[in-house]
Amino acid sequence: MGRILMLLFVSVLVLTGCVKKVEPKKDAKLEEAKIVAGKAAGEFMKELKSILVAEMKKGGPESALNVCSDTAQEFAKTYSVKKGMELKRVSFLNRNEANIPDEAEVMWLKECENMMKAENFNKDTVFFRVERSANSRTLHLAKPILLAEECVVCHGTDEQIPANIKKLIAEKYPNDKAVNFSPGDLRGLVTVKMKL
Numbered sequence: 039m040g041r042i043l044m045l046l047f048v049s050v051l052v053l054t055g056c057v058k059k060v061e062p063k064k065d066a067k068l069e070e071a072k073i074v075a076g077k078a079a080g081e082f083m084k085e086l087k088s089i090l091v092a093e094m095k096k097g098g099p100e101s102a103l104n105v106c107s108d109t110a111q112e113f114a115k116t117y118s119v120k121k122g123m124e125l126k127r128v129s130f131l132n133r134n135e136a137n138i139p140d141e142a143e144v145m146w147l148k149e150c151e152n153m154m155k156a157e158n159f160n161k162d163t164v165f166f167r168v169e170r171s172a173n174s175r176t177l178h179l180a181k182p183i184l185l186a187e188e189c190v191v192c193h194g195t196d197e198q199i200p201a202n203i204k205k206l207i208a209e210k211y212p213n214d215k216a217v218n219f220s221p222g223d224l225r226g227l228v229t230v231k232m233k234l
């Protein structure tokens with residue numbers, strides 16, 4: 039009788055979830071930061087694109103030029119202040135040398151290129167690592183940016199970019215490498231750094 043009662047007691051505990059398997063402790067802070075930073079990266083790119091497209095409709099590529107340049111840099115700054123994280127866009131073939139990828143970003147960009155070559159690329163891939171210093175930890179997260187149809191007027195082939203745009207680009211970015219992209223190409227990464 040005692041044994042049966044004991045068995046019953048244990049089953050009730052298990053069924054109600056009072057006895058749980060011991061799971062390895064998750065880094066809750068990191069998991070939460072990954073969600074917040076991933077969301078911010080997506081939002082940043084979406085807002086940037088919608089401003090770019092609206093400006094193109096209103097004033098053509100000439101007036102949109104500063105959206106992808108000054109607005110992007112400004113936008114990244116205000117976004118960073120507002121959200122307490124550092125947002126950037128980086129690319130091997132950059133127009134602005136401020137957008138050169140760092141060591142981890144080079145690795146991630148290469149990984150994207152390899153996945154594209156192997157035809158198993160997923161545009162929703164999220165890369166991350168934790169950078170540690172003596173007394174702090176920083177989440178570094180990145181997502182790929184693909185070229186869209188709307189982008190070719192400024193990042194496409196010589197024939198696709200209007201002469202006045204080419205002139206403006208050449209004046210402002212004498213070392214421009216961000217041309218000859220086609221829709222669907224890997225354009226770069228949007229990256230976020232966030233203290234944990």
Ligand code: HEC
Nearest residue numbers: 099102103106107127129132133134137188189192216226
């Ligand atoms: C009206 C012209 C124009 C259009 C359209 C445009 N861009 Fe740009 N893009 C620029 C300029 C100018 C820069 C340099 C930005 C800077 O100074 O940081 C740039 C920079 C970038 C960068 C940062 C890396 C680098 O090369 O310095 C990315 C990524 C990028 N563009 C992606 C896109 C995508 C994706 C689209 C389409 C949704 C797009 N651009 C459409 C003009 C444009």
